[in-house]
Amino acid sequence: MSAHDPFMSDNLPEFERINALKRMERITRLLREDPYSIRQLAEILYPDAPLVDRAWLRVQRSIQRDIERLNLFNVGIQKLGGRPPRYHIPQPAEALRDIEVLAVHAALRLMSHHSPAHNEHYHAALQKLSRQLPQSVQQSLSTLPPAPTRAQENDNLEKIAQAWMQGRTIRFEYGRSRHQAEPGCELEVYYVEVNRQNLATYVIGRELKRDAIRTLKLSRMWFVTLTDRHYEIPGDFNPASVLGGAWGVIGNTRNATTLTLRFTPDAAYRVIEGGYPGMSDPEIHPDGSIIVTVEAGLDNTGLPREVLPWIYSWGPRVQVLGPEHVRQHWLNELRAALENASINDVAKRESVA
Structure with missing residues (x-):
């Protein structure tokens, strides 16, 4: 073994010697999986290294030299920002099959169609995806309908994407309007x-600030800024624990209730074929009506707020049987709607008279 061979072991302490080629191969494999700092790589490669200044520094310097050597072979190592900086070898995106391009395109088109304002990020993604479609298909694609641009929401979405991908927190104010927003919020995305x-x-x-998992609406986030504070998503975080069974974004694993609903025969078949989250198998009655139960998450007022609009959409074809506080809320809303309609009818008759 030549002492001057740059690809053989460095003059490391006796506690651990790894052939440099093997070490570089392990570093390459690790960086393809996740971003790591020099110290993190050292802790993985040399778990038994004594944490004394001189020996530990020699280990880290050896790994730094390995990364410099790997860069000579153009393996694609990228140096990410932050303190300390991390290194990563991004993998080329797997090419989408035709049906996958179509599926993603349709999803983005749906997002753009329902966005309250033109979102330039959706539009840019659609354009890139469209270029993967055959020219004959591209020509048939209609352009997005014109809509006012919300620069703030576009900018916020970009910063949130950066925060999520780079592991950096965001600071913002939160509320329905900028004049009533809660200041001083900082979030790990x-x-x-x-x-x-x-x-x-x-x-x-x-x-x-609250040291709690929160679900926040993008359009209510004001003055979003990206910080230099880094974080790692906990290994035990599971989105299903927050969103499980959600009709929207309020999951039923934290705080939920079971609704009992009766549907008339003319609505029954549509409910049965609907595939709604948290719904039981129907109890079918001789007259064709059905009774189902639905698991739904509660908001901070104790109501299954996200499922209520769906219930209202069935009009007289549904009855809320329980729980009682939800039934009373449903009845009160229907009575208020009827009273409002009656007042409007009276006002119209008086104006005509």
């Missing part, structure tokens, strides 16, 4: 979800 009901974007993560 763990997940981004689209509400199946209104297709609005929500951000899920640990909010540092």
Whole structure:
């Protein structure tokens, strides 16, 4: 073994000697899996290294030299920002099959169609995906309908994407309007979800001020800024624990109730074929009506807020049988709607008279 061979073992302490080629192969494999700092790589490669200054520094310097050597072979190592910097070898994206391109394109088209304002990121993604489709298909694609652009929401979405991908927190104010927003929020972004009901974007993560997992609506986040504070998503975080059985973004694993609903015969078949989350098999009655139970998450007022619009959409074809507080809320809403309609009818008759 030549002492001057740059690809053989460095002059490392006796506690651990690894052939440099093997070490570089392990570093390459690790960096293809996840980003790592020099120290993190050293802890993996040399778990028994004594944490004394001189020996530990020699280990880290050896790994730093390995990364410099690997760069000579153009393996694609990228140096990520942060303190300390991390290194990563991104893998080329697997080419999508035709049906997968179509599926992603349709999903983005649906998002764009339902977005309350033109979102430039959806539009850019659609354009890139469209280029993967045959020219004959591209020509048949209609352009997005014109809509006012919400620069703030576009900018916020980009910062949230950066925060999620780079493991950096975001600071913002949160509320329905910028004048009533809660200041001083800082979030570790763990997940981004689209509400199946209104297709609005929500951000899920640990909010540092409250030290709690929160689900926050993108359109209510004001003055979003990207910080230099880094974090790692906990290994035990599971989006299903937050979103499990959700009708929108309020999952039923934290705080839920069981609704009992009766549907008339003319609605029964549509309910049975609907595939709704958290719904039981129907109890079918001789007259063709059905009774089902639905598991739904509760909001902070104790109501299954996300499932209620779906219940209202059935009009007189549904009855809420329980629980009692949800039944009373449903009845009160129907009575208020009837009273409002009656007042409008009276006002119209008086105006005509």
